[in-house]
Amino acid sequence: LKCHKLAHGPSDASMASSLPVFREMRRRGARAASGRACRCVLAASLLVLVGHRPSSLAFAAAPQLASPGAAADVPRREALAWAASAGIGLASAAVAAGEQPALAAEEAWRKDIPRALEALKGYSRDWETLMKEGENTKGANIVREGIVIRYTDVYKVKLAPGEKLGVRLNLCKVLAVEKPEFGWQEGDKILYVNDQVLNNDDNVFKETVKIAQAEGKPIIVSVGREGPALFDDFDRKLKQAYEVIDDDKLPDLDDLLLLIANTKVQANSAASATNASQDTINRLKVEINGLIKSLTPIAKAVSV
Numbered sequence: 001l002k003c004h005k006l007a008h009g010p011s012d013a014s015m016a017s018s019l020p021v022f023r024e025m026r027r028r029g030a031r032a033a034s035g036r037a038c039r040c041v042l043a044a045s046l047l048v049l050v051g052h053r054p055s056s057l058a059f060a061a062a063p064q065l066a067s068p069g070a071a072a073d074v075p076r077r078e079a080l081a082w083a084a085s086a087g088i089g090l091a092s093a094a095v096a097a098g099e100q101p102a103l104a105a106e107e108a109w110r111k112d113i114p115r116a117l118e119a120l121k122g123y124s125r126d127w128e129t130l131m132k133e134g135e136n137t138k139g140a141n142i143v144r145e146g147i148v149i150r151y152t153d154v155y156k157v158k159l160a161p162g163e164k165l166g167v168r169l170n171l172c173k174v175l176a177v178e179k180p181e182f183g184w185q186e187g188d189k190i191l192y193v194n195d196q197v198l199n200n201d202d203n204v205f206k207e208t209v210k211i212a213q214a215e216g217k218p219i220i221v222s223v224g225r226e227g228p229a230l231f232d233d234f235d236r237k238l239k240q241a242y243e244v245i246d247d248d249k250l251p252d253l254d255d256l257l258l259l260i261a262n263t264k265v266q267a268n269s270a271a272s273a274t275n276a277s278q279d280t281i282n283r284l285k286v287e288i289n290g291l292i293k294s295l296t297p298i299a300k301a302v303s304v
Helices: 002-008 012-029 033-049 055-066 076-085 090-094 107-126 136-149 200-212 236-245 251-274 278-303
Strands: 148-161 169-170 172-177 189-193 219-228
Touching: 012 136, 012 148, 012 219, 033 076, 107 136, 107 236, 107 278, 148 236, 169 200, 172 251, 236 251, 236 278, 251 278
Parallel strands: none
Antiparallel strands: 148 219, 169 172, 189 219
């Protein structure tokens, strides 16, 4: 739209007639890497037509070429030449051409979308327990904390009969790791041993392990590991996913982002109340179930 104004002036009539086109381009561009490359070429062409080469505008288009799959549509030499004409340094041009190492952070959405989905399913499955009468606000705070503050992922560690855990504990919290091959991390919290709730009691932990070993049973340890909130930078991660997954059957991205925003609002509203009303709790549940429905096909596409 900025390029449109430069090329045609700020005419309201012109903008109104072009807005549907730009909206359609935006929708399609969120799904196809080739669409991103075309928008970069369009932006560069309009800048040349109007005689402008501001580096800030040129660089705004360049990073879109760095997304997976886009570099294949723009030969390296052409990308570098385009970047030079737009006033971008060679280092930035190399990034635009796709010459950058794959960063784990850029692919975080591949695990974070399924992670959020499974957590939301857990909230829905345990809803009656979380929101039992008289404890609505407490349950709503658990949901709010998980989606916007921090979320504790639960992992399983299975040990053969007689095998040592390989950690040093205090109040069931891992202080030191002696056997990293089991996946332990300092700060992990042992929540259950063979379904026995520990409640941070080291004596209960030792006794439960002792009994299991005496009976020759394997030991299954449920470990809590604090991680980022489920919706931490989630809008950006979803946008990245939609750029890579070319599937018109996925839910509309704008509708999904609105649903996420509404869920945050409802969670904050329920958690802030002295005693959340049943109507407020029901609205939160509707939002969460709506997210489960919308995120399911995305998580499935990610796992393919």
